[in-house]
Amino acid sequence: MARILFVAGGARARALSPALIADGHAVRITTRGEAGRAAIEAVGGECWIGTPDRIATLRYALENVTLACWLLGTVQGDGAELHGSRLDFFCSQIIDTTVRGLIYEAAGNVAPTVLASGARLISEKAAYNEIPLRILDADPADHAAWTEQTRGAIGELLAL
Numbered sequence: 163m164a165r166i167l168f169v170a171g172g173a174r175a176r177a178l179s180p181a182l183i184a185d186g187h188a189v190r191i192t193t194r195g196e197a198g199r200a201a202i203e204a205v206g207g208e209c210w211i212g213t214p215d216r217i218a219t220l221r222y223a224l225e226n227v228t229l230a231c232w233l234l235g236t237v238q239g240d241g242a243e244l245h246g247s248r249l250d251f252f253c254s255q256i257i258d259t260t261v262r263g264l265i266y267e268a269a270g271n272v273a274p275t276v277l278a279s280g281a282r283l284i285s286e287k288a289a290y291n292e293i294p295l296r297i298l299d300a301d302p303a304d305h306a307a308w309t310e311q312t313r314g315a316i317g318e319l320l321a322l
Contacts, residue, residue, distance in 0.1 A: 163187055164228035164320055169214055169252070171233030171267070172198075174302060178312060179205040192223060214244050217251045224255060229263045229319055231312075232284070235270025235277060236302050245272065245280030253287035263319030264288055264295045265312070270302050294322050 165188040168175035172193075179189045179202075189207040192214075193199065202209040212219035214234060224230065232252065234244045256264070268281040281297050288295035296315035300308040 165190060165226050166229045166231065166316065167210075167223055167227040167261075168192065168231045168233055169220065169223075170237070171231065174305075174308065174312075175231070175233060176201060176205045176207065177305075178309065179207045181313070182316070183207075190223060190227065192220065214248050214252065217248055217255065220252065221255055224259045224261060227259065227261050229265060229316060230256060230261050231265040231267075231316075233265075233267045233302075235267035235272055235298075237270075237272060241272035241276050245276050246283065249280055249283055250287070253284060253291075256293065257291060261293065263322065264293055265298060265315050265319070266295065267298045267302065269299050269308075294319055 163186050166182060168191045170192060175191045182189050183206045190210050191202045191207045192210045192212045193202060194213045199209040210223040212223055232249060237244055266281060266284045268277045285295060296319060298311055298315060300311040302308050
């Protein structure tokens with residue numbers, strides 16, 4: 163059994179959860195406030211109130227997590243901080259935890275240059291810390307392709 167943490171991703175993370183739970187995994191999904199709790203718990207996920215805008219709110223969400231998924235390709239605004247300084251700080255929080263794999267969403271409505279920069283940053287951090295990484299490039303708007311790629315990435319990392 164693995165615990166999978168989805169940082170953001172909302173409806174997409176909730177859509178993946180039932181199959182992952184049926185496979186015997188625990189799913190933890192972040193949400194910015196209590197309003198998101200019912201939807202997460204309805205699919206069998208564990209709700210974590212926290213936001214990548216304040217990384218400290220996510221620190222303890224990493225407890226007993228096997229895979230951490232940074233699903234912020236569809237955030238509102240330019241996303242530069244979320245794919246830059248906040249992502250960098252999040253990666254520093256993973257050190258000396260149970261996290262043994264990372265998934266980074268490098269597609270969505272955020273500017274391609276911002277997503278490419280985030281992909282480079284997390285690739286460097288993952289390599290330096292010897293944490294396996296998979297980068298998602300499927301368009302989140304193409305639900306079938308995104309789901310297939312994400313499930314594949316999770317399966318690959320769990321098989322390591």
